[in-house]
Amino acid sequence: MGVDAETPATELGLVQWFPYGDVERIRRVRATLERLGATRLRTMLSWADWARSDGPDWIRLLVHELRGLDVLPVLHATPPSLGEKPYTSSVPRDLGSFAYFVRWVCENDGGRFTHLQLWNEPTTWCDWDRDADRWWARFGEMIRYAAAEAKAAGRRVVAPGISPPDGLLLGGGDPDRPHFLELMETAGALADVDVVAFHGFPGTPHWSQGWAGWRDEIAAVSGWAHARGKQTWITESGSSRLMPASRGAELHAVVDAARAAAVERVYWYSVEDVTWTAQREINLDWGRDPHDYATGLTCDLEGEISRILRAAA
Amino acid sequence: MEDVARQLVDADRELAIDLTAYLHSARILEEAGSAMGSRLRSFQTALRRALAATGDAVDS
Numbered sequence: 001m002g003v004d005a006e007t008p009a010t011e012l013g014l015v016q017w018f019p020y021g022d023v024e025r026i027r028r029v030r031a032t033l034e035r036l037g038a039t040r041l042r043t044m045l046s047w048a049d050w051a052r053s054d055g056p057d058w059i060r061l062l063v064h065e066l067r068g069l070d071v072l073p074v075l076h077a078t079p080p081s082l083g084e085k086p087y088t089s090s091v092p093r094d095l096g097s098f099a100y101f102v103r104w105v106c107e108n109d110g111g112r113f114t115h116l117q118l119w120n121e122p123t124t125w126c127d128w129d130r131d132a133d134r135w136w137a138r139f140g141e142m143i144r145y146a147a148a149e150a151k152a153a154g155r156r157v158v159a160p161g162i163s164p165p166d167g168l169l170l171g172g173g174d175p176d177r178p179h180f181l182e183l184m185e186t187a188g189a190l191a192d193v194d195v196v197a198f199h200g201f202p203g204t205p206h207w208s209q210g211w212a213g214w215r216d217e218i219a220a221v222s223g224w225a226h227a228r229g230k231q232t233w234i235t236e237s238g239s240s241r242l243m244p245a246s247r248g249a250e251l252h253a254v255v256d257a258a259r260a261a262a263v264e265r266v267y268w269y270s271v272e273d274v275t276w277t278a279q280r281e282i283n284l285d286w287g288r289d290p291h292d293y294a295t296g297l298t299c300d301l302e303g304e305i306s307r308i309l310r311a312a313a
Numbered sequence: 314m315e316d317v318a319r320q321l322v323d324a325d326r327e328l329a330i331d332l333t334a335y336l337h338s339a340r341i342l343e344e345a346g347s348a349m350g351s352r353l354r355s356f357q358t359a360l361r362r363a364l365a366a367t368g369d370a371v372d373s
Binding site: 100 | 338
């Protein structure tokens with residue numbers, strides 16, 4: 001399971017969300033990343049927070065506090081007042097309004113971001129209101145406009161990380177279970193996308209139902225993406241520390257599988273436990289499960305991450 | 314145009330949001346080449362800017 005120094009490095013990053021106004025958490029996480037030797041962070045730039053009266057200042061502060069890190073921002077969360085329903089997972093009434101937020105980020109990031117990821121896990125009900133848009137028809141339109149805006153601003157576009165990846169459904173043509181990526185392609189939403197992304201949490205199995213194993217999931221998704229000239233990243237993997245599985249083993253499993261398949265980036269979720277309660281979501285699934293809150297690093301896992309990063313340096 | 318957008322947002326934010334949605338669904342983006350399309354798209358952008366400036370009224 002160890003890391004083979006001869007294998008080309010997969011870049012390992014970490015994931016952390018920052019609740020609105022929690023500057024202390026940003027500084028703590030920065031310090032943790034520095035301690036581990038990590039330089040890549042994936043975090044959310046919340047459209048809903050941006051839409052607060054002082055939201056733009058919060059986003060600017062977040063970007064400033066993370067200076068010096070290679071940040072992959074995930075632009076996510078409908079401002080409740082702009083949604084069909086007053087929730088962050090709602091379909092926006094104006095499907096072009098997300099593109100306006102994307103443009104604002106590109107105009108205000110000081111050139112910091114090379115890549116933008118558009119939305120997080122639209123395959124889960126708490127991140128996208130699938131009761132209102134079951135097969136992502138309107139989501140695809142929203143992303144098509146947003147991706148074009150990011151591309152016009154010179155950014156590389158990362159597709160939303162999907163969870164579970166359902167890689168084995170790709171190409172299956174099952175009309176009852178169409179694959180998200182194929183629907184997005186049909187909608188033209190991937191035309192400006194450079195990187196396809198998926199998430200996997202096999203150590204916490206109820207988060208990754210239908211999981212086929214790292215090798216098969218990566219092969220299915222990256223094969224599909226490669227045929228279209230796109231890269232594949234794993235923008236979230238991780239596990240609840242309340243589960244019996246060894247998180248160190250989970251980490252090595254994803255990194256080793258990613259290296260073997262030449263997947264360029266893997267992000268591990270998360271640096272700190274979730275100590276706040278999710279709000280403003282259509283929160284059918286997220287938040288009731290204690291595992292959702294227990295994803296932060298522990299000493300043993302920090303040691304494993306540090307070793308992987310040092311070996312790749 | 315910016316003033317008109319701000320006044321509409323101040324007077325009736327819900328109507329302003331619905332109007333941006335309507336302009337989007339009317340495919341103004343694709344019609345930007347015409348004079349009418351160009352004016353309406355500019356107004357749509359002004360509305361989005363004015364909506365962003367007023368902040369989200371729904372608290373967390």
